[in-house]
Amino acid sequence: MLQSRLFSKTLRDAPKDEETANAKLLVRAGYVDKLMAGAYSYMPLGVRVLKKIEQVVREEMDAMGGQEVLMPMLHPKANWQATGGWDSIDVLFKIKSRTEKEYALGQSEEEVVTPLVMSRIQTYKDLPVAVYQIHWKFRDELRAKSGLLRGREFFMKDMYSFHESQEDFDRFYGVAKQAYLKVFERLGLVAKVTEASGGSFSEKISYEFMVLTDAGEDDILYCDACEFCVNAEIAKQKEKDACPKCGPPNGEARPKGGKGSLTKARASEVGNVFDLGQKYGKDFDLAFMDREGKRQYPVMGCYGIGISRLMGVLAEKFHDESGLLWPHAVAPFDVHLLRLGSTSAKAAADEQGTSSSPKASTVAKALADETEGHSTGSEVYQDLQAAGLTVLYDERAVSAGQKFADADLIGIPWRAILSPKTGDKIEVKRRGSDDVKLVSVSEFVKMLVS
Ligand SMILES: [Zn+2]
Incomplete structure (x- = not known):
């Protein structure tokens, strides 16, 4: 969602x-x-x-x-x-x-x-x-x-x-x-x-x-x-x-x-x-x-x-x-995916579905495709769902601080961050833990289903 x-x-x-x-x-x-x-x-x-x-x-x-x-x-x-x-x-x-x-x-x-x-x-x-x-x-x-x-x-x-x-x-x-x-x-x-x-x-x-x-x-x-x-x-x-x-x-x-x-x-x-x-x-x-x-x-x-x-x-x-901090058995979603750095080209490409200018988003998408080795939020969102996980995807244009605060408040067991710094990986962490890992989407899926 x-x-x-x-x-x-x-x-x-x-x-x-x-x-x-x-x-x-x-x-x-x-x-x-x-x-x-x-x-x-x-x-x-x-x-x-x-x-x-x-x-x-x-x-x-x-x-x-x-x-x-x-x-x-x-x-x-x-x-x-x-x-x-x-x-x-x-x-x-x-x-x-x-x-x-x-x-x-x-x-x-x-x-x-x-x-x-x-x-x-x-x-x-x-x-x-x-x-x-x-x-x-x-x-x-x-x-x-x-x-x-x-x-x-x-x-x-x-x-x-x-x-x-x-x-x-x-x-x-x-x-x-x-x-x-x-x-x-x-x-x-x-x-x-x-x-x-x-x-x-x-x-x-x-x-x-x-x-x-x-x-x-x-x-x-x-x-x-x-x-x-x-x-x-x-x-x-x-x-x-x-x-x-x-x-x-x-x-x-x-x-x-x-x-x-x-x-x-x-x-x-x-x-x-x-x-x-x-x-x-x-x-x-x-x-x-x-x-x-x-x-x-x-x-x-x-x-x-x-x-x-x-x-x-x-x-x-x-x-x-x-x-x-919901136990996994009752959590509303398995994963809370946060996209940070919303001014980047690839992030703008993510917005194409809601953009008022189809032309602008096409340009942004083209730019993003050129940025090799970077995943877009939409891709990660779709990949996680395709693996059978339920995902709340925070693609809002708000500050990173607000996204973190909301993620903590809502309490979904796993938080996954995608930012210009994470490249083609995601930074994952359990709610309530300080242990942060940089992993690929497929490694993350393995962590969750094992
Ligand atoms: Zn007794």
Whole structure:
């Protein structure tokens, strides 16, 4: 993509009405635009990041047997009355139409997915089933000041599973847990899993997937030797205590801070799983025939991953004082190509596509062709794309300083510079590193695909 055509320009200063690093950086760099507190537009760069996260999540949900669907965001009041959610969930957005009918905007979709799936399930042989969607969700938050971390409207993956027994849900939860951990690992994040009681969904256990980041809103305690992890706020343990799961029995001496002890860290919740039990089957009186030929309600699970929230968490975790540093898996482009020295003949030739004078550009092109051993920006841009790389090409007529500052702010993993000094090579460097290399385009392609 040509940067001159990108309508979402970078801003010199951070917006004054944003408090968090993710919102300040994402607005400044042109990824998102705030419509109002808790609701953002995604600009071309932002959509590319969001789609990358979405695709990683989709691949892992498909791999574990999830079937993708799309359900309405607009729900009839009756479904929410059937489950009690209409009166008990305070963050539920409610809408009244001109016909005086009332509706809810989805904040989770058990009220839609339970009738959708269970009306098609007859016996235990039809189970288990897991369906998911990647879609907008709404929450009537009182405070929405954390950028993409806590929105009133947000992009989310929500999966729902239906089982003949609690044992089968437990088995499936194990599969989902591994899939979730793989999602976060692919995004360059380290996630820990905590267990917590119920919340607003049920009396059952829920699991929270916490990513370690200083920008998080929770403190967790986790074991350095096993999977034990708890939210510090509710825990009986404290930092450097022996792990209650793999540590020694009570009374036995152990050096504080040794292996099998608890570490405290800031973390942000990026996913959750709720064991819903039989609540929703009962609420809608939708059952299946079990192995004994009896009518039975399904055990259900709900599995969320906040896609837009993950984008905010990634921005919080991967940035420095100059801007963003996207992990390659979610970066909007593979390479940011910068052309410097725009007054040279070959640079002028590059402009031929946009020049107002075809004659002048033809002359410039002829001059450039005579300058042997020099690559033009357009050539490098095309060569990189032909090698399968996605490229943001900064061919704007602005100062080198502004190009560098924008490249740092936007945070594409690789920066490639073409200037009169680089000849037929390009000067490449990773975002966040000072290690600069002068290489040919083909050498650079090899570096990136290896
Ligand atoms: Zn442990």
